[in-house]
Amino acid sequence: MGRAFLYVILGGGVAAGYAALEFTKRGISHGELCIISEEPVPPYERPALSKGFLLPEAPARLPSFHTCVGANEERLTPKWYKEHGIELVLGSRVKSVDVRRKTLLTGSGETISYKVLIIATGARALKLEEFGVKGSDSENVCYLRDLADANRLVNLMESSSGGNAVVIGGGYIGMECAASLVINRMSVTMVFPEEHCMARLFTPKIASFYEEFYKSKGVKFVKGTILSSFDIDSNGKVTAVNLRDGSSLPADTVVVGIGIRPNTSLFEGQLTLEKGGIKVNGKMQSSNSSVYAVGDVATFPVKVFGESRRLEHVDSARKSARHAVGAIMEQNQAGEFDYLPFFYSRVFTLSWQFYGDNAGDVVHFGDFSGGTFGAYWVRNGHLVGSFLEGGTKEEYEAIAKATRLKPAVEDLAELERQGLGFAVTV
Numbered sequence: 001m002g003r004a005f006l007y008v009i010l011g012g013g014v015a016a017g018y019a020a021l022e023f024t025k026r027g028i029s030h031g032e033l034c035i036i037s038e039e040p041v042p043p044y045e046r047p048a049l050s051k052g053f054l055l056p057e058a059p060a061r062l063p064s065f066h067t068c069v070g071a072n073e074e075r076l077t078p079k080w081y082k083e084h085g086i087e088l089v090l091g092s093r094v095k096s097v098d099v100r101r102k103t104l105l106t107g108s109g110e111t112i113s114y115k116v117l118i119i120a121t122g123a124r125a126l127k128l129e130e131f132g133v134k135g136s137d138s139e140n141v142c143y144l145r146d147l148a149d150a151n152r153l154v155n156l157m158e159s160s161s162g163g164n165a166v167v168i169g170g171g172y173i174g175m176e177c178a179a180s181l182v183i184n185r186m187s188v189t190m191v192f193p194e195e196h197c198m199a200r201l202f203t204p205k206i207a208s209f210y211e212e213f214y215k216s217k218g219v220k221f222v223k224g225t226i227l228s229s230f231d232i233d234s235n236g237k238v239t240a241v242n243l244r245d246g247s248s249l250p251a252d253t254v255v256v257g258i259g260i261r262p263n264t265s266l267f268e269g270q271l272t273l274e275k276g277g278i279k280v281n282g283k284m285q286s287s288n289s290s291v292y293a294v295g296d297v298a299t300f301p302v303k304v305f306g307e308s309r310r311l312e313h314v315d316s317a318r319k320s321a322r323h324a325v326g327a328i329m330e331q332n333q334a335g336e337f338d339y340l341p342f343f344y345s346r347v348f349t350l351s352w353q354f355y356g357d358n359a360g361d362v363v364h365f366g367d368f369s370g371g372t373f374g375a376y377w378v379r380n381g382h383l384v385g386s387f388l389e390g391g392t393k394e395e396y397e398a399i400a401k402a403t404r405l406k407p408a409v410e411d412l413a414e415l416e417r418q419g420l421g422f423a424v425t426v
C-alpha cells in the first residue's frame with residue numbers, strides 16, 4: 001500500500017512550480033497535490049543557473065530564485081509548500097509509471113497513486129558519448145542542466161581561474177556559459193559544427209554581431225568542426241580537446257552544451273509520442289485522458305507554426321503548466337492553449353528577445369554597430385517572427401503584440417525602412 005493523491009506532478013522543475021501556484025490560486029485542499037522530483041530542492045528558476053548563479057560577485061543562490069520569482073509571482077519556498085499542504089517528495093527518482101493503473105513507483109520503493117497526473121520531467125543534457133566521444137565523467141568536464149551541475153561549474157571556475165576553458169556547442173548553453181567564463185576571468189574558446197553561433201535561431205548577420213562582441217571580450221571561435229577526443233592525464237583530468245580538423249586546444253575546464261533529449265522514457269509504449277515529446281492536445285492532455293504533459297517534454301499545437309512542436313524555453317514551461325492546471329480544474333471547459341513562442345537571453349551587457357517563428361524571408365533593421373537592432377520574419381505575406389536586441393520594455397511589448405497580430409506585409413523594402421517603427425505603430 002502506498003499513498004494516494006488527487007493530483008501528482010512528476011518532475012520538480014520550472015513547470016512544476018508554476019503548476020503548483022496555479023493549483024493554489026484555483027483552490028485545492030491540503031493533501032490533494034504531490035510533487036515528486038529527483039532534485040533535492042523544490043522547483044527553482046532554471047535559467048538562473050547559467051546567469052546569476054555563475055557571477056563571481058554576489059551570485060544568486062537558493063532560496064532567492066525558487067519559482068515563481070521569474071514571473072514576479074510569489075516565491076515558492078519549502079515553507080510555502082508546507083503552508084499550502086502540498087506534499088513534496090524530493091530526491092526521489094520515479095522508476096516506473098503505470099498509466100492504466102494510475103500508479104508511480106519511486107526509487108525508494110514507494111507506490112504513489114493519482115487521479116490526474118501532470119508529466120513535467122523536462123529534459124536531460126545530451127552526452128558526448130552519444131556522439132562517440134569518451135570522457136564526460138572527467139573531473140573538469142561539465143554539463144549544465146541542474147543545480148548540482150551548476151555547483152560543479154562554480155567549483156571548476158574557482159579552481160582553474162585564469163586558465164583555459166573550452167566550450168563545446170554554440171547554442172544557448174554555449175553562449176551563456178562562454179560569457180560567464182569570461183566574467184570569471186577564464187580564457188575561452190568556443191567550438192561548434194555550424195558556420196555561426198545560435199544556428200537554430202540567429203541569421204548570419206545577427207550571429208556576426210554577437211560573435212564580434214564576444215571576440216572583443218577575448219572569446220575565440222573554432223567553427224565548422226567538432227571534437228574527436230580528449231587528452232586525459234593520469235588523474236583523470238582533461239588536459240586538451242582534440243578536434244576533427246586535426247587541431248588541439250589546451251583545456252583546464254570544458255563546458256559541454258550540445259542539446260537535450262526530453263525525459264519521455266517512462267511513457268514509451270504507454271502514451272503517444274511525437275517529435276521526441278509527449279503528444280498533447282490544446283488542453284495539454286495526452287493520449288490518456290488522466291495524464292497531462294507540460295514544459296520541455298510536451299509536443300503541443302502551436303498556432304503560429306501551424307503544427308505541433310516541442311519548445312525548450314522557460315516561458316512555454318510556465319504558461320503550458322498553468323494552462324494544463326486550468327484545463328484540469330475546469331474539467332475541460334477551458335479553451336485551447338494559444339501560445340506565442342517567446343525566447344530570450346542575456347549575456348554581458350546584451351539582452352535580446354524573440355517572438356513567434358523564425359521562418360520565411362528575413363528583414364533586418366536598426367543599428368548593428370552596437371545599438372538597438374532586430375529582424376522580422378515574413379511568411380506567406382504575414383509577419384510571423386520578430387527579434388530585438390537592446391530594446392526597451394515598451395519596444396519588446398510592441399514586437400510581441402505585432403507578432404501575435406500577424407499583420408500583412410506587402411513590401412519587404414518598406415518594412416526594412418520602417419524598422420522597429422513598424423511594430424510600434426501596428
Ligand code: FDA
Pocket residue numbers: 010011012013014015016036037038039046047048049050092093094095120121122123144145146263266294295296297311312313314315317342343344345346
Ligand atoms: P525542468 O528541466 O525545469 O524540470 C524537470 C524536472 O523533472 C527536474 O526537476 C528533474 O529532476 C525532474 N525529473 C525528470 N525525470 C524524473 C523522474 N523520473 N523522477 C523524478 N523527477 C524527475 N529558457 C529560457 O527561455 N530562457 C533562459 O534564459 C533559459 N536559461 C536556461 C539555462 C539553463 C542552464 C538551462 C538548463 C535551461 C535554460 N532555459 C532557459 C530552459 C528552461 O529552463 C527550460 O525550458 C525549463 O526549465 C523547462 O521546464 P520543465 O519543468 O519542463 O523542465
Ligand code: NAD
Pocket residue numbers: 050131168169170171172173174176191192193194198199200226227256257258259260312313314343344345346
Ligand atoms: P542548443 O540546442 O541550443 O544548442 C546545441 C548546440 O550544440 C548546437 O548549436 C551545436 O552548436 C552544438 N552541437 C550539436 N552537436 C554537436 C557535437 N556533436 N559536437 C559539438 N557541438 C555540437 O542546446 P544547448 O545549448 O545545449 O541548451 C540546452 C537546453 O537549454 C536547450 O533546450 C535550450 O533551449 C536551453 N537553454 C535555453 C536558454 C535560453 O533560452 N536563454 C539558455 C540556456 C539553456
